[in-house]
Amino acid sequence: MALSFRQSEILQIARAEGRVVVEDLAQRFEVTLQTIRRDLADLAEAGHLDRVHGGAVARTGVANIAWESRRRMNEAAKAAIARACAAAVPDNSSLILNIGTTTEAVARALLNHQNLTVITNNLNVATILAGNPACEVVVAGGALRRSDGGLVGELTTQAFAQFKVDIAVIGTSAIDADGDLLDFDLAEVRVSKAILGRARKSFLVTDHSKFDRSAPARLASLAEIDAVFTDRPLAPDLARKCAEWGTALHVVGA
Known part of the structure; x- marks a missing residue:
């Protein structure tokens, strides 16, 4: 054609x-x-x-x-978002980082943190954090998605069930006007839901390109997220909803 x-x-x-x-x-x-x-x-x-x-x-x-x-898109914004997120992560804590180029940026921003335990289904995150000798890295097993180094499937979901961490850091493919986090891959959505259920706090890292986009699978609501790190303000109505939900918004400059 x-x-x-x-x-x-x-x-x-x-x-x-x-x-x-x-x-x-x-x-x-x-x-x-x-x-x-x-x-x-x-x-x-x-x-x-x-x-x-x-x-x-x-x-x-x-x-x-x-x-x-995707990794190169909005690279400066992702780096700024990652630095702000990493600043909210204390030393001596445990985390889960999921699939995504922004969570990979967070991994790079954590290279100087001390005494971390990071569980991930993102092989890129694991490789990055292997450069931090003060970080224990645990890779959740599962089916390899060659497109981005992600691990998904029932084995991955079961692996995360073994943990309870201080903070989950997740990304998303889209955020709609209602504050729903959306994605395209149902297998990844199931894993990300499991991740949110195994964390005491949840951080969303996302650049502005995800605002008002559409995807068919619902992951969660911003009402279930403790803090959002992004590079541009949310729409006023959605920002008001986040205030009602107790979801903290951190807007950073690139």
């Missing part, structure tokens, strides 16, 4: 961000929603994307490129 210029651009965005949203693309290219839906249908039929509610996600076969691109 020969791709049009717009379809090639859509594919590049999907590979960089992991997913695309119909409304965002229609606004970006100044075309109708129906036109974008046809483009996504063509790309899915050609094997480049998988359709999901409201948009499409990159195929696993190209996900290694997508992961590297």
Whole structure:
């Protein structure tokens, strides 16, 4: 299939961000929603994307490129978010870090912490924290997702059931206007739910690109999160809800 210029651009965005949203693309290219839906249908039929509610996600076969691109996206913001999160993590504590490029940034920000125990289903996090001799690293077993070094599945969920930690640090693929954390992979969602259930406190690390995006699987609500570390303020209505829920908001500059 020969791709049009717009379809090639859509594919590049999907590979960089992991997913695309119909409304965002229609606004970006100044075309109708129906036109974008046809483009996504063509790309899915050609094997480049998988359709999901409201948009499409990159195929696993190209996900290694997508992961590297995602890691570079908003890199300065992620580093600032990570530093703020790490500053809230005391020495002599236990943590769980899940899958995501922002949680990997948190791992780098923890390299000088002392006497940490970190349990993770992210091989990249484990590799980063191997550079901190004062950190004990435990890798939760499971099925390897080659696209990003994540471990998922029932074995991973069972592994986390063995622990109770001080802090869980998680990322998310999307946050909607109601404050729901959303993702694309049901297996990852099940693991992340288990992680939240095994922590005394929960921190969400997310850059502004996740605001108002859409994904089909619900992970949790911001009402269940103790603190959010991000680079731009939340929408006023959602910020008010967080205040009512007791969810602390930490907005940092890149």
